[in-house]
Amino acid sequence: MIKHIFTDMDKTLLNDKGQINPKTAEYLQKIDLPLTLVTARAPKEMQFAIDDLNLKGEQIAFNGGLIFFPHKDGNEVISSNPLQxxxxxxxxxxxxxxxxxxxxxxxxxxxxxxxxxxxxxxxxxxxxxxxxxxxxxxxxxxxxxxxxxxxxxxxxxxxxxxxxxxxxxxxxxxxxxxxxxxxxxxxxEVAVKSFGIEYIRQRDNLKKEELLAFGDGENDIKMFETVGTSVAMGNANDKVKSIATYTTLSNEEDGIVHGLENVVNHLL
Known part of the structure; x- marks a missing residue:
């Protein structure tokens, strides 16, 4: 059974305008599983999604270069790996x-x-x-x-x-x-999406097969290799789709919702 969900932001959680579709936002606000954003974005570019989805746990920025815990009065840095x-x-x-x-x-x-x-x-x-x-x-x-x-x-x-x-x-x-x-x-080089996911997996004593990830890009491949179940968006390229366990609808079509309701529902 899935115990933690990870998702990329751009072209995955977000539509082509950089926004969360209302249907996706409403669905994820109600889901009874931890959700972590894993993105190349900076924390300040993630904040609207953290607020919209009411996320409470650690979030992963800069592809894993920064793991932080969001607070109303600022972000608590958990792990930091900048460029040399x-x-x-x-x-x-x-x-x-x-x-x-x-x-x-x-x-x-x-x-x-x-x-x-x-x-x-x-x-x-x-x-x-x-x-x-x-x-x-x-x-x-x-x-x-x-x-x-x-x-x-x-x-x-x-x-x-x-x-x-x-x-x-x-x-x-x-x-x-x-x-x-x-x-x-x-x-x-440490800042790959697998780094942040592995940190959370070990901290929470989770098994690989208990982790689920959604993504669309080349920088999501390491994430897919770190989780037990991976779902490529319908707008992902063929390379990403070939590596993923499943493929869902596009980011414009609420692909995360479709994936959770119709593709991996047997694992939830």
Whole structure:
């Protein structure tokens, strides 16, 4: 029987506008199982979902780079694994704004930074309703932990070029993955979704087969491999679907609700 549910946010829990469909919100508010968000997002970008779903337990940000317990007066950090400062500096200095149609921004625990607003940051803002704090690359304080560097492509030829450059850098202690076809995110190598799930599994003395996860992207594969039952959204690509135990409807069609009611209902 399933005892804990984990879900990605973008394109999974959230619709294409970055919102939780009312049917999904109502269903998850009533479900009698712990629910943990496991996302590449920063805590401040997760807060509306935590509030809307009235979530009480630990939540997983930056793909596992930060595990925190949400409180009304601030978040209690449970586990913290930011990028090594030298790795963050190398990536940012290598890419910066050298490639047209490629947006580079970075996240500390509490802030999202970019040198300027561009098509990539504006697209992210349209999803999260949060604007970046503007800071020049030359003013970055690398002693302040950076949890994620986000590359967003609007010129896909240049975006693919940048992805190849970062992969070829072979940085120690780094995980670099697509979270969407035009999103590439760099985090600590420990910051994979399996890390946060394994922390909760061991703490609560749960078995792998008692864990259920929903996701749609490449960065959800490690999550799928860590749980006993995985459900790919209908909008996921074929690779993700091939790894998942089951496939449900898309994020626009309340796929999580359909999955819980009709796909894995025999396990609940």
């Amino acid at each position: 400062a030298e790795a963050a500096k190398r990536v940012i200095e290598e890419i910066q704004d050298k490639y047209e149609g490629v947006s580079v921004s970075w996240y500390t625990k509490d802030e999202w930074y970019a040198q300027q607003e561009d098509d990539g940051t504006r697209y992210e803002t349209s999803i999260t309703n949060i604007k970046p704090t503007l800071k020049k690359y030359s003013e970055i304080d690398y002693t302040e932990p950076i949890y994620k560097i986000m590359i967003v492509g609007t010129n896909m030829e240049n975006f693919d070029k940048v992805v190849d450059i970062i992969r070829e850098m072979k940085l120690d202690g780094v995980s670099a993955n697509h979270s969407n076809y035009n999103y590439f995110e760099i985090t600590n």
